Amino acid sequence: MRMKLSLRLIYLGLLVLFVVVLLLTVGTANYAPYSGRAYVEYGEAPVFSKVSAVIEELYCRDGQQVEKGDPLFRLDDRNFRAEVERLEALYETTVNKLAALDCQIAEQEEDIRRQEKTCEKCRIDFERDRTLLDKQAVAAKTFENSRLQFDIAAGELAAMRSRLNALTRQRGRAGDDNSELKQLRAELAVARNRLDDTVIRAPIAGLLSCHQLHHGQMILTAERYAVIHETGNLTINADLMEKSVGRLQIGQKALVAFDAIPGRVFQASLKGVVRELRSGYVAPNEFHEIAEDTRWIRTVGRNRIQLSLEEPMPPEVLLTSGSKAAVSLQNPAHAVFSGLSNAWIRLISVCNYLY
Secondary structure, X not given: OHHHHHHHHHHHHXXXXXXXXXXXXXXXXXXXXXXXXXXXXXXXXEEEEOOOEEEEEEOOOOOOEEOOOOEEEEEOOHHHHXXXXXXXXXXXXXXXXXXXXXXXXXXXXXXXXXXXXXXXXXXXXXXXXXXXXXXXXXXXXXXXXXHHHHHHHHHHHHHHHHHHHHHHXXXXXXXXXXXXXXXXXXXHHHHHHHHHOOEEEOOOOEEEEOOOOOOOOEEOEOOEEEEEEEEXXXXXEEEEEHHHHOOOOOOOEEEXXXXXXXXXXXXXXXXXXXXXXXXXXXXXXXXXXXXXXXXXXXXXXXXXXXXXXXXXOOOOOOOOOOOEEEEEEOOOOOHHHHHHHHHHHHHHHHHOOOO
């Protein structure tokens, strides 16, 4: 009889324990969620070239800390420099040619002014002789001679004006508005930019990863040859069940334990929630595809949250994008669940010494 009573108490105790553990587990998952599959992601910028050429000189090494605008490597710039020099010489020649045309135009305009005076004098003589001829006060030969002189002067004036129009069309607009000069300036600006682009510079400040670069390597445009990790911009990503995300608030406190730093827990805060169901690491240059789940018992949907650290990372520790971590969200309104989550993540940080 006593044995049966003892067994019943044991079974009852196990049942109560199971219910208590279940309630604590469900409550913690809802109000102080935990994830052991978080990972680190740094802000990063690719290093690429706008021109194609061979690496002539390297200014950096893999793992070096660089500042924005620092030169990383230089390409062979002989062809680009020659193009700049060719366009500069062509531009100078064009400027001299247009200056010579300006001189010819000025001379032609002066000749036209003189010819206009000559033509006006011949016209006056012609009109006078025609009046005198009507009065028979001058010989017909004299009148024909004055008319011939007027026709010759008018013809020369027309020819001069035609040459002036031709020179003006050849010259185009004066000053900086000249279309030929504008085109050459545009081509020269492009050539100088391409020459400047032979020196590849850091787009942001951070830690450089360029282990594949070497002297003499052929660099092509639109290809990524190095990456700069923005070490000051660290984000912890974690995937939580949908039911946990609905109760989260931006700025909510969290604890983070990194696999690479066993025995230590860091303070963090919730930076945001990615508005897309997803799970696992997705590279920044890849689109995430949501798989359709048609099973009778479907998998739990998860949302990705992003955390930011509120304390500095130890200088001797170098985390990389993809480094693993565990996170625990804290909820002051539910101290019991937050305490359990807190204790669990601290236990995990100690276990990181072993695994």
